[in-house]
Amino acid sequence: MDIKKVWTGDYTSEGYNDGLNRSNQKSSKPKNKLTFFTAAHPMNIAGWQFSNAFKSYATGYDTGYDDGLRKKHDIFQSQSSSIGGSSMSGGQLNLETQLMFVQEFNRNLDILKDYLSNTSETYKNKINEANSFGANSMAIQYVDVLQNKHNEFDSKINELMSLIESQQSRVRSDHEDKLTRLIEISRQE
């Protein structure tokens, strides 16, 4: 990959091509910018120019996607409908299934939170086993360093847990509640 691209984080052309290919396929597909993670260099994903890399990719993707739709003579628009102000692609998952997917998404985040809190405890217990080896053992010399590393790890885990909890709250209020309202409206119609 061009080192200049990694340095500047400009993925406009990759985004354009991916967006164009996505919408220009035989059966129209909704946008999926997760392809950024395969298009971008690991350094850009890990942090270097990440924001610029993702934004430039997303901008290029949107342009490419629109151009792809134009190529297909606006087929996507003619198959779309609008429910409660949200664009939906025709013939795809119904609202109940979407709600089920989102609820599963949130349940998976619960499992992930449980797992993360357990990992920190397991790691800590494993380090502390060395305390029984005796004051003159080699392993006891590593315990202080490992405990510091564990504290750093535990702090990172707590940050990740907070992020997950705030995301879960957003998924509930912005997604589950909204879909539930849309389902109620569609049943009344």
Next chain:
Amino acid sequence: MASLQEQYEWSVDVINTLNTIGSEVNYSANRYGSLIESLAEGGYPKEMLDQLILMNVDFQREVDQLKIMIMDDHAEYMNNQRQAIADAMD
């Protein structure tokens, strides 16, 4: 005092624990992404999907930092200590 063999086994256990944590965190991150992918494939409303994609980006960034911490720092440190114990056993 515990034998060098016991200490060596402990050091291997710590490394295995770190590897397990790393691979499980990696699996969770992939699972997070694939759930969003399922919603995208299923025609989830675009503006709601975009919000999830951005949430995923935030999540992946945090997970990547965690993986680097576990695999590149902690596991490497412990691997060096494991080697030191192995050298003392020879």
